[in-house]
Amino acid sequence: MSDISNKNSHWVNENEWNPDSVTKLTTEQERYYQASQWQLMWWKFRKHRVALISGIFLVTVYFSLLISEFLNPYNPNHRHTDYLYMPPQEVHFTHEGEFIGPFVYGTKGEFDLKTWQWVYEEDMSDIQKIRFFCSSNDYAGAEYEFWGGLFTGDTHLFCPAPGGQLFLMGTDRLGRDMLSRMGYGGRISLTVGIVGIAISFVMGITIGGIAGYYGGFIDSTIQRVIEIIRSFPQLPLWMALSAALPVTWSPILVFFGLTIILGMLDWPGLARAVRSKLLSLREEDFAVAANLMGASPKRIIMRHLMPSFMSHLIASASLSIPAMILGETALSYLGLGLRPPITSWGVLLNEVQNINDIVLHPWLIVPMISVVLVVLAFNFLGDGLRDASDPYK
């Protein structure tokens, strides 16, 4: 008996148990190990400088769309009939060596009957100081209706001198201010991307989820459909579908129709990503456990599987938004997309149809810069998000 009790007796440390006794974690390591997945992603994303700046830029741009009326000096549809095809005015700071602050010289236009063109000349004696935060109704095209007629106003961030003009990006064929048109055009162009991606996101997750979770016959059918849609060049398909939008539709209906077309053709990529992730994840222990405990497929997909690859989806979605913005621009440029009076960047670029347009009025192509900037920012942001979406790597 004593033998056995002897065998069982063992040495016990009297001290309190301390898991950190062997390797002590620094506070930094502790913070890292205790952080949630989303926190880790944010830390990783923050390190990607360009992506962070692009993100801030895009958020600013989207918020500025809410107050386009205030930020732009003119109503985008007001026609300044004395200033057709006027080139951009130059902003000066000094007049004859004397500092005045930002101003433009008054400009007079004349129609040259020989070349059949408008010719504009600066009047060096007419100094028109640019006003800031002006709240006056003393020039044409100043008033606006805010947020769909909720209230009217005439306060602008900057505006021309009383009785003067300020066309920093020139005017178009009908004498409308290009800068203001660009500002308002962003509203439509950028909304198309967001609404389109929302449609594509919902469709991609639903269809990809069904394919990936059930597998078998459903999966292979959906796979074939995706392959067929993807094997069709996007632009001709967009062109054909938007040409099919009835001419009798109002511009707003056309806008929604176009957005739905763009979104409907974008989902295959997302659906594929969802499917392949689901296929690998549904074999994991936690998914099997949830299934054995009687969770419904919907709950397993939405509650257990989705969160683990949501970040990937967001990253790939942010990479398809620019494709939609470019798609809208291309279609409107071809005259198949949005139509005036709706103003989008594509509609603005529609004015530049051939070589003569650009050679005579090169400033009409300026909306392109905003397209390129926004698309560039979305690409950088998407790259940063993609890197951050897998923070354990």
Place this chain on the structure above:
Amino acid sequence: MFGYIARRLLIMIPTMLVISALVFIIIQLPPGDYLTTLINELQAQGESGEERIAYYRELYGLDQPMIIQYFNWLWGMLHGDFGHSFEYDLPVSEVVGDRMSLTFVLNFFTILFIYIVAFPIGVYSAVRQYSVGDYSLTLIGYLGLATPNFLLALILLYIAKAYFGVDVGGLMDEQYIDAPWSMDKALSVLEHLWVPVIVIGTSGTASMIRRLRANLLDELHKQYVITARAKGLSPKKALVKYPLRMALNPFISDIGNLIPDVISGSAIVAVVLGLETTGPMLLNALLAQDIYLAGSFLMFVALLTVVGMLVSDLALALLDPRIRLGAEASK
């Protein structure tokens, strides 16, 4: 290998059938058709033109149900009869003329251009990661991706016109349009080809460079490369012998993504540059509801894509024995 090719060819048939059905639905989508427009036009001019309309109705069976119209159309296409262009009042095959072959040539050279340019630059960017050259090439790549190619075409037109006084539009000198093919015409096409090729190819090249760079970097960081280097293999051999070959697979298979992009790009660039390819005519046909003409063009671009995918799959099978052997085994 033959089994693989045969299987791959067989898959194409149902794909093309579904695509043809889709195309037919799409071209029939717009409310009304060209005939209704024609009737209105003739009535406005005070003619009745009933004979002509009745003739068309008869010819295309426009009174028959959709499904029969579809099979008529499909059957005709299989026999080389693409239908009748209402707008030009000619058979589609005559209206189209050279356009399809020119589109093919344009897209072929663009893809060739993309591969020739992307390959060395991609390898360079990966090998010299984070060098000045890599950074500047990456930046140019991002810009290339962000600029819509029709705008690039406009800018190029502008620069050529404003600074060099030349018109770079078109795909051949004017005297060769509608002329029969000759050596001079072919040369003229080649002379004009480079502008659209560069314009269409830019974004494809940019994305290809990024992909090759990423693939090659993945390979270069693997342990077998480090082992090879540690054992004294020359840097060149430790790059070309294995990592590059591994990185080539996705590079080749990506042609499946590339072809639809290039064809999309060429359609819109052709409109801007006024090329004698399918793009501008497709646009007009869509706007004028010239359904058989539009349908033929849509079928053509789809066929071009599907065949391109086939070629890329075959190239991949040649390159990677796992694919063709896998196919043999599963038979």
